[in-house]
Amino acid sequence: MPDYPKPAWDFHGGLHIDGHKSESLATPLREAKIPASLTLPLQQHIGLAAEPVVQVGDEVLKGQLIARASDYVSANLHAPTSGRVTEIAERPIAHPSGLSAQCVVIQSDGQDRWTELPEPIADFREADPADLRERLRWAGIVGLGGAVFPTNVKTNTTGRTVDTLIINAAECEPYITCDDRLMRDHPGDVIDGALILQHIVSAARVLIGIEDNKPEAIAALQADIDTRGLDEVKLVVVPSKYPSGGEKQLIYLLTGIEVPSRGLPLEVGILCQNVATSAAIADAVLRGRPLISRIVTLTGKGIRQPGNLRVTIGTPIRDLVEEMGGYTGQAHRLIMGGPMMGFALGSDELPVVKGSNCFIAASREEIPDPLAASPCIRCGECVKVCPAQLLPQQLYWYARSRDFDKTQDHSLFDCIECGCCAYVCPANIPLVHYYRFAKTEIWAGERERGKADHARRRHEFHEARLKRLEEERQARLRKKKEALGKKSAAGGDPKKAAIEAAMKRVAAKKAAQGQEPSPEQARDQEKEA
Amino acid sequence: MHFPITSSPHLQGGNAIRSVMGQVLLALVPGTVALWWYFGWGVVINVALAGVTAVAAEWLVLKLRKRDPWPAVSDLSALVTAWLLALALPPLLPWWQTLVGSLFAIVLVKQLFGGIGFNPFNPAMAAYAFLLISFPADMTHWLQPSVLTGENLPLQETLQAIFQGTAVLGAQWDAISGATPLDHMRTELSRNLMISEIRQSPVWGDFGGLGWEWVGNWFLLGGLFLIWRGVISWRIPVSMLAALLLIAGMFWAVDPQTHPFPAFHLFSGAAILGAFFIATDPVSASTTPRGQLIYGALIGLLVFAIRTWGGYPDAVAFAVLLMNMAAPTIDHYTQPRVFGAREEDHG
Known part of the structure; x- marks a missing residue:
């Protein structure tokens, strides 16, 4: 491994873990077969699920929009191949809790015919950034590093100046090599995407952060940068240390700037994007293609021929495993993502989604069954490795005793769930699990509080409205009485006047009741309130 | 599957x-x-x-x-x-x-x-x-x-x-x-003897009690091994011994005839054993990096205070137990700065 100049900054903690990268890098990138049936979850991104724009029975072409973003933070979904929509229904999806969700199922016609695509924007430097962002929105591009946040939203700088664009090529998790493969085989796409992003946010410079365990990728990118003579694009090689690919960690490594706690990089003039996202952006802008495929690593001792595949979104994992020669018989656990932050899948029949970067079919030796946890002895190993500089042992203590206020005092929400603490814990405590539990409990509590507040406001408004109506009625009656009093004082038959008054009272009462708004009106009023 | x-x-x-x-x-x-x-x-x-x-x-x-x-x-x-x-x-x-x-x-x-x-x-x-x-x-x-x-x-x-x-x-x-050397020193001082007189006794070696004074080194060796292996942090032992030496040195400098010289404190009793093996018990000690410095230093000061003015000759046990009680409070006030913490987050 060549020596690279060390970056000037280093984040606290982190781990040096065996990379296990070579296994899946031994074979070149291959194209996976398009399966007979593709399952496309409507939600493959952060935000609201997309709304289907096709119906069961519709013929679709490759690249045709099948579900559109239902909100600002949502993402379009396109048909990954041509065929017929056979179902729009709940299907099991790749989710940590093994949930099901609405999916569009497409039966491939085997012809893989493209729909009419939008014009490429070859001269993107002349294009309006808003048009480019619109193109990203159309293409359904989301962060492919795992966060799957809609890219057109992330690149909306809302008037803030972006000084530095950072391309995250660290790929710090063990086993995953899809970004490495992409950079080796398609360095031009990565750089194109970076330049497009740079233009969109008008960043002064572009830094590409990459770990030193990828010399081939480094060489490929550097060669591309040199041929184009790009002065404003710099490749920064960082030492291999997990989690250098954490957004805040990489930003600190490259710039020495700490992204404020619970804040966004934009606040410090930085935008960070993953390399695979960058390549997808190049595809969308320069070729007018939506995001319908991605590179996926298949590795682990449970897979016969580990390697990387270009995979059509919606392909069942099982098909990919078959493509790699099938299971070895050692496959004991299936992980999507890396072994540190990825989640275990219960079945291999789930479809590949935009965020699927890696599948590990791990043997019992690679990923042993969790050992029984024993009590925390507060040894402080976790403090040494926490890249967020938290006190994991204290957070654990408070999460365990459901003292959620205290967990927030100890900055629970700065936890990036990288898992370093649990990795080093001599008591084998699933620490991250406790933090996730505390976070979800706090969110649930906040939702409950929100609901309760809403109900209380409604109730108060309801009371106020009843009071107002009663006052109005009283006022009206008083006026009538006064008017009547004046009349009777002016003379006339007192008996007749009394009957008249009684009838008026009844009429007034009726009128008052009639004025009482219907429940729908009341709700509208409350909404306005 | x-x-x-x-x-x-x-x-x-x-x-x-x-x-x-x-x-x-x-x-x-x-x-x-x-x-x-x-x-x-x-x-x-x-x-x-x-x-x-x-x-x-x-x-x-x-x-x-x-x-x-x-x-x-x-x-x-x-x-x-x-x-x-x-x-x-x-x-x-x-x-x-x-x-x-x-x-x-x-x-x-x-x-x-x-x-x-x-x-x-x-x-x-x-x-x-x-x-x-x-x-x-x-x-x-x-x-x-x-x-x-x-x-x-x-x-x-x-x-x-x-x-x-x-x-x-x-x-x-x-x-x-x-009696142990600490006890001996204590008794003799209470008889209003000067340190120079006390040290005439054959029980004294170069630093502390004859024989006793060399035991600490071997515990120090074990303690350094633990620091090297990352089992304990240097913070508690270093701050405890430094505080003990510092305060003992100050009193010795002021009046060397009624206060034994600092190395005596270090190489007598359980100071070194306590610093590396007892005060560092993670369960009962302070757990934050800054807290450990404070925790150790206060044990060092308490050891000196109890040895000098207290009712018992050695003090490591009592000093550690007292600071065990203070550990949660120390931890509360010494939370480390979280990555990216804003100025106003820390009052």
């Missing part, structure tokens, strides 16, 4: 409490051998007695609590507690006192609070304090080091003394036993 679901991270680095405790035991070996060298078989017998009692007690309590005793017993923590307690006991302490102390440490201070990880006090030191208060005469009557008496008591007689009482030794007992 179907797979089991577990929570991330899916990798485990292979650290284990057993290996932490095992390394502590290993680090105790040189100091224990040194104690044996100077004070004879009583040291080893105490360690064995306390160890067997502690492990048996832990096993029994966990059985009573209807828990699987194996994980707790095999983590070696009871053995560490027992070993540390045994090192603090006089070598010829009656066997049943060692037993009671060991039981007190494991049953009352450790298991009644919930077992490993839940004890607010250092079990070994709580038991030491308990024994010291209950049996002050036996607990302060030490053997003289062999460098003074010529040779160690043979194994046979040591066993007799421990199990049948020191009376079996007859007149020999008075000849070979005496």
Whole structure:
């Protein structure tokens, strides 16, 4: 491994873990077969699920929009191949809790015919950034590093100046090599995407952060940068240390700037994007293609021929495993993502989604069954490795005793769930699990509080409205009485006047009741309130 | 194909409490051998007695609590507690006192609070304090080091003394036993003697008591091993010893005739053992980096204060127990700065 100049900054903690990268890098990138049936979850991104724009029975072409973003933070979904929509229904999806969700199922016609695509924007430097962002929105591009946040939203700088664009090529998790493969085989796409992003946010410079365990990728990118003579694009090689690919960690490594706690990089003039996202952006802008495929690593001792595949979104994992020669018989656990932050899948029949970067079919030796946890002895190993500089042992203590206020005092929400603490814990405590539990409990509590507040406001408004109506009625009656009093004082038959008054009272009462708004009106009023 | 679901991270680095405790035991070996060298078989017998009692007690309590005793017993923590307690006991302490102390440490201070990880006090030191208060005469009557008496008591007689009482030794007992150097210094100072006069006595070596003064080095060796292995942090031992040296140095500088010179404090009693092995007990100590510095330094100051003005000759146990109580408060006020914390987040 060549020596690279060390970056000037280093984040606290982190781990040096065996990379296990070579296994899946031994074979070149291959194209996976398009399966007979593709399952496309409507939600493959952060935000609201997309709304289907096709119906069961519709013929679709490759690249045709099948579900559109239902909100600002949502993402379009396109048909990954041509065929017929056979179902729009709940299907099991790749989710940590093994949930099901609405999916569009497409039966491939085997012809893989493209729909009419939008014009490429070859001269993107002349294009309006808003048009480019619109193109990203159309293409359904989301962060492919795992966060799957809609890219057109992330690149909306809302008037803030972006000084530095950072391309995250660290790929710090063990086993995953899809970004490495992409950079080796398609360095031009990565750089194109970076330049497009740079233009969109008008960043002064572009830094590409990459770990030193990828010399081939480094060489490929550097060669591309040199041929184009790009002065404003710099490749920064960082030492291999997990989690250098954490957004805040990489930003600190490259710039020495700490992204404020619970804040966004934009606040410090930085935008960070993953390399695979960058390549997808190049595809969308320069070729007018939506995001319908991605590179996926298949590795682990449970897979016969580990390697990387270009995979059509919606392909069942099982098909990919078959493509790699099938299971070895050692496959004991299936992980999507890396072994540190990825989640275990219960079945291999789930479809590949935009965020699927890696599948590990791990043997019992690679990923042993969790050992029984024993009590925390507060040894402080976790403090040494926490890249967020938290006190994991204290957070654990408070999460365990459901003292959620205290967990927030100890900055629970700065936890990036990288898992370093649990990795080093001599008591084998699933620490991250406790933090996730505390976070979800706090969110649930906040939702409950929100609901309760809403109900209380409604109730108060309801009371106020009843009071107002009663006052109005009283006022009206008083006026009538006064008017009547004046009349009777002016003379006339007192008996007749009394009957008249009684009838008026009844009429007034009726009128008052009639004025009482219907429940729908009341709700509208409350909404306005 | 179907797979089991577990929570991330899916990798485990292979650290284990057993290996932490095992390394502590290993680090105790040189100091224990040194104690044996100077004070004879009583040291080893105490360690064995306390160890067997502690492990048996832990096993029994966990059985009573209807828990699987194996994980707790095999983590070696009871053995560490027992070993540390045994090192603090006089070598010829009656066997049943060692037993009671060991039981007190494991049953009352450790298991009644919930077992490993839940004890607010250092079990070994709580038991030491308990024994010291209950049996002050036996607990302060030490053997003289062999460098003074010529040779160690043979194994046979040591066993007799421990199990049948020191009376079996007859007149020999008075000849070979005496006060610890700290106790000696204390008594003589209370008789208004000057340090220069006190140090005329043959019990003194270059730094502390003859023989005694060299034991600390071996514990220091073990302590450095623990720091090198990352089992303990340097913060507590360094801040504790630095604070002890600093305050002892200040008083010595002002009046060297009534205050022993700083190295005396360092190489007498349990200062070094305490700094590396006792104050660093992670369960009962402060856990934040800054907190550990404060925690250690305050133990150092308390050790000096109790040795100088308190009612007991050595002070490590009391200083550690007092600071155990303060640890949660220290932790509360010394949270480290979180990555990216804004200025206004920290008042």
